[in-house]
Amino acid sequence: MLINEEQLSVFLEGLPCMAYMMRADGTLLGVNRRLKALFEQTDLKQAVKSQNEVSCFDAFRLFCKREFKKLTDFSTGFSTGGGWQYADTLFLHMSLSPYGLEGEQNAILGLVEDVSESQIECVKNAQYKAVFDSIKEGVLLAGVDSKIKAVNPAFSDITGYSAAEMLGRNPSMLSSGHHDKAFYTKVYKDLYELGQWQGEVWNKRKNGSLYVQWQTITALKNDAGEVDEFLAIFSDITHQKARLEAIEFRANFDHLTGLPNRAYFHELMANQLVKSCKEKSQCALMYLDLDNFKRINDTLGHSVGDSLLKEVSQVISKVIGAKNTLARLGGDEFVVMVPCFKQISELEEVAQAIVDALKVPFVIGANLVHTGASIGIALSRNVESVEEILRLSDLAMYKAKEQGKGRFVFHTGQMSDDVQAARNLELELRKSIANRDIRVAFQPIVDIATKAVLGYEALARWTTSSGQVVSPDVFVACAEELGLIQALFEVVYTKVLEGFLDLQNQHAKDIYVSINLSCYQIPSLLSVDWMTSQLAYYQLAPGNIILEITEGVLLKDSVNTRLWLEKVREAGYRLALDDFGTGFSSLAYLKSIPVDILKIDRRFVADIANDESDLALVSAILAIAEAFSIRVIAEGVERECQRQVLGRLGCGLAQGYYFGRPTEVEQQGLTI
Incomplete structure (x- = not known):
């Protein structure tokens, strides 16, 4: 086919895509405007610096020349030349076709498609997926319709559910029932108002076992600024939490009875004194000492004594009710914290119920064990420390023992002296x-x-x-x-x-x-x-x-x-x-x-x-x-x-x- 320069230009410009025509020796016969515009982009010119000053177009022409040599059999018609990349910036896909000039099939027509954006996006997606699949934390992506879009392998390892089982499902299928509606309402409120929520969540694995996770949920917005997706990242902290809870239990609870120990009681009592002071109310403390406990221990042995302490703690717990707190200070000494009361008669009823309950003999193994309780009661009025209310109730308890055991006594008499001593201490400290x-x-x-x-x-x-x-x-x-x-x-x-x-x-x-x-x-x-x-x-x-x-x-x-x-x-x-x-x-x-x-x-x-x-x-x-x-x-x-x-x-x-x-x-x- 004979074609002059003007005809070639018209031909190339008439094509709906980027195009060029080249001789076998690499001589460029023509390039249409679409392709010229591509090579004149600023970012491509900047990329020349990383290519040893070889221009993007020169590199492209060398590639085309090599591709031309592959087209040895012109009878095959179209041959897809594949892709060409330049400086991590430009990705082109080309289709090459033999084209005859002056009666010889000695030229190629190249049709070019810019696939840079899709190629770069593929690379990014591959990188994101590599990170997504490799992190140790579980990851879940869900839409605002609460349908799961993606989970990573760590999610499956933690929950037992495969990705196939989760896609399109609602995350609520993991719910353990541990949290109420108000909890989830607060989560979504934070997500929409603050953009993120973080905290502990109890969930259920596929096998039905419960686990606790530390979770961060982030609200992802679209280009319009609307929340479009939710990304949850979590770690299974079940073992760590159990280990810490075991430490906390040993530190705060008596190993024998399971009751709060002295240290934990001290904390609870201190908090209650502060609360009572703020609310201008009164609380009370009952100090209990078991009667004849030393004799029981000495005659029947420590194992019987320990069993008795456990039985006594269970009986007292039932008697005092849920609103009051029973603690073991050590040995055979217990305390009952009454957080609030209106009439002294309320305290008398609780104390008398304890005394009466402990008068009933306990069956420990083959032994019928008789004990009882002497109780001292102190009110929080004018009391400023846990030590003080303990001391006052302890004094009252000894009075109860002196009066014949198996009874309760309220503290009286020394309160005014203690208040005056506190005032003197204040003045001395200021000075x-x-x-x-x-x-x-x-x-x-x-x-x-x-x-x-x-x-x-x-x-x-x-x-x-x-x-x-x-x-x-x-x-x-x-x-x-x-x-x-x-x-x-x-x-x-x-x-x-x-x-x-x-x-x-x-x-x-x-x-x-x-x-x-x-x-x-x-x-x-x-x-x-x-x-x-x-x-x-x-x-x-x-x-x-x-x-x-x-x-x-x-x-x-x-x-x-x-x-x-x-x-x-x-x-x-x-x-x-x-x-x-x-x-x-x-x-x-x-x-x-x-x-x-x-x-x-x-x-x-x-x-x-x-x-x-x-x-x-x-x-x-x-x-x-x-x-x-x-x-x-x-x-x-x-x-x-x-x-x-x-x-x-x-x-x-x-x-x-x-x-x-x-x-x-x-x-x-x-x-x-």
């Missing part, structure tokens, strides 16, 4: 804070293996003008109630820094000091600024300071608390969680709160060499700490056997009388 009469003692924190001193815990000490030594628990609580806690802390903090400078001079290496904080100080961001300014004055660094907080601080979980914790970490301080395991410990806290150190409470250390429960509890705490890369300090180490057991368990740090008592700075040089 001592103003005069900076609070002292600071330092107890060494040591490497449990080498016994080398690595730091100190600073402990406030107070002696009144009359020479009375007041426990920190008492005067700190008093300061908190009076709103003096920040003033008290400022006196203690500056004295700690002054003493710490002297301690540093006694050591050849860098050491740190640990300081206890009250939960009432935590929300104040100004307190962090003040602490840092004092460090600058004494030329000390925040890295030398460990701030000890209790689990009660984490329970608040307020915005201010989290802001305070963030500011503390930003300033360079380290955080220690004191008395870990005695409160409402949670893995969620360890995951979300940046804690550096856990302190094991002394009650778990005291009998660790002999008590299997304490040994198991401490082992579990150490395992959790290791999982979170958190250091552990064991408190209350007083004997070599305790040190050895803790060392074998892998506890690195410790403090206690075995290593050194709390002493003031001038005495530290003698003990290091």
Whole structure:
């Protein structure tokens, strides 16, 4: 076919796609506008730099020349030349056809299609799918119609359902029935208003077993800004939660009776006293001691005594009802917390019911066991601490025993004296804070293996003008109630820094000091600024300071608390969680709160060499700490056997009388 340049141009421009014509030697005969426009794109020109200055069009022409050589048999007609890629930017698909010029079939006509967008999208989708399939967390994608669009392999591993079983189904098929309608309403409310929801969800596997997952759901919006899909990502935390719950149970509940133990009761009672004060109501505490228990233990044996304690706890629990709380303090001592009452007669009825129920003999094995209860009752009126209401009810209980056992007695008489003593303590404390009469003692924190001193815990000490030594628990609580806690802390903090400078001079290496904080100080961001300014004055660094907080601080979980914790970490301080395991410990806290150190409470250390429960509890705490890369300090180490057991368990740090008592700075040089 004979064709001139003008005819070729008309021919190529008339084609509905990008097109070109080329000789076998690579000479380009013609290119239509569509193809020219493609090669003149700015992004392609920029891509030349990554191609050693070979232009995109030159590279394209070389490719076409190679493809031309493949068309050796012109009788086959059309031959699809396949795809061509340039600089990860351009993807073309071409169809090549022999075309005769001047009587010879010595040219090719190339029809070109730009498939860049679809090719790039395929690559992205492949990458997304690789990530989707490989992550360990379960992933679920659902539309606003609650129909599942996709799940990943980890989802199937966790739930037992395959992707085929889930696609098009409603996620509610996983529901365990653990959550009510209000729970899911709150989830969707957060998704539409905040764009995300996060929390624990109990679900059911294909085999019917329940599991708990930590889940984050995100609302995905389309181009119009409307919620179009929901993406859920979750982890199975069943084993971690069970492990922590076991630790919490051992820490908070009596292993024999399953009742709240002394520590947990102390927490419950403290909360109730605060609540009663706010509501201007009254609560009451009944202190129970079993009659003749020592004799029963001595004559029938401890196994019978233990069985009796379990039977007694069950009987009392039935008698007092669900609204009241029964706890075991230890031995044969129980307490009943009555959160509210209107008439004294209500307390009398409950107490008398307990007395009457325990008069009935218990059948323990082959033994008929007779016991009873002496009960002391104290009201919360004018009571400011758990210790006080325990003491008052304990005094009343002894009065009941003196009067013949098997009865109850209300506390009377000493209340006014106690109130006056509290007022005197308040005045004395205000005066001592103003005069900076609070002292600071330092107890060494040591490497449990080498016994080398690595730091100190600073402990406030107070002696009144009359020479009375007041426990920190008492005067700190008093300061908190009076709103003096920040003033008290400022006196203690500056004295700690002054003493710490002297301690540093006694050591050849860098050491740190640990300081206890009250939960009432935590929300104040100004307190962090003040602490840092004092460090600058004494030329000390925040890295030398460990701030000890209790689990009660984490329970608040307020915005201010989290802001305070963030500011503390930003300033360079380290955080220690004191008395870990005695409160409402949670893995969620360890995951979300940046804690550096856990302190094991002394009650778990005291009998660790002999008590299997304490040994198991401490082992579990150490395992959790290791999982979170958190250091552990064991408190209350007083004997070599305790040190050895803790060392074998892998506890690195410790403090206690075995290593050194709390002493003031001038005495530290003698003990290091």
